[in-house]
Amino acid sequence: MRFHKECLNCKKLLVGRTDKKFCDPQCKSAYQYQIAKEQPERFYDKVGNQLKLNRKILKEYNKGGKVTVRAEVLNEIGFNPSFFTHYWKNKKGDVYLFVYEYGFLKKVEHGSDKFILIKWQDYMKK
Template sequence: MSKVCLNESCSNPVNGRKDRKFCSEYCKTDYHYRQRKKSGKEFFKKQIDDILRTNRKILHDYNQAGKTTVRKEELLKKGFNPRFITHYFKTQQGDTYLFCYDQGFKEVRDNNKDKFLLVLWQEYMSKQML
C-alpha cells in the first residue's frame, strides 16, 4: 500500500524513499505555509514588521536634520505607533530613547504641548550598550 501525500489539498501517492511525506516540493512548501498560516505566527510577524517599518519611515521623514522636535499629534496622525519599537537607549542622565531601527524618539513636554524629540542612532550608543 502506498502512502498518500501529507498535504491536505493533495491526494497523490508518495513515491520514492520510505520516509518521504510529500509527493512534490510544491506540496511540501504548500503544507508548511498552511501550517504557519494556521498558527498565526506568520501573520503576526508580518503585521508587527509593517508597523515598525511605518514608524521608521515616519520618523525618518520628520528627522532630516538628525535631531528635531515634532508635535506628538502630528506623528500620530501620520500613523506613528509609539508602542512598537526595536530597542531602546538609556543615557547616563537617565533619559530613555526608544528606537525603530536607526530612528529614535523620546516623549517631551514643550510649551504645554506633547511632543517627540527625534534623534538618530549614533555609534557611541553601541559602545555604551556593551
C-alpha cells in the same frame, strides 16, 4: 502500505515512496506556509514586527538629524513608543529611547505631546 494516497496540498495522486506526503517541493512549501498563516502570531514575531515598523517610521520622519513631530502623527501610522532597543541619557538628564539607530524623546510643548527625533551619533557611546 501507503498512508497518504494524495498530496496534502493539491490532492494529486502520489507516486513513489509509501510515506510520501507531497508531490513536489512547491506543494510542501505552500502547505507549510498555509499552516503557519493559521497559527497565532508568536510573541517574538510581534516584538520584531513592531520594532521594524517603529524604525521605518522614525527613519521616514527624521530626514534632518533632529526633528520635532507631533505624537499623534506617529501614533496614527502605528508607532508604539513602548518598543525600543536601547536608551541614551544626555547631560541634562533626558532619556532618549532608541530603535536601532533612530532615537526619540517624548516631550509636552504648549499642551501637546511631541517626539523629538534624533539619530545615533558617535559621541553617544559610553
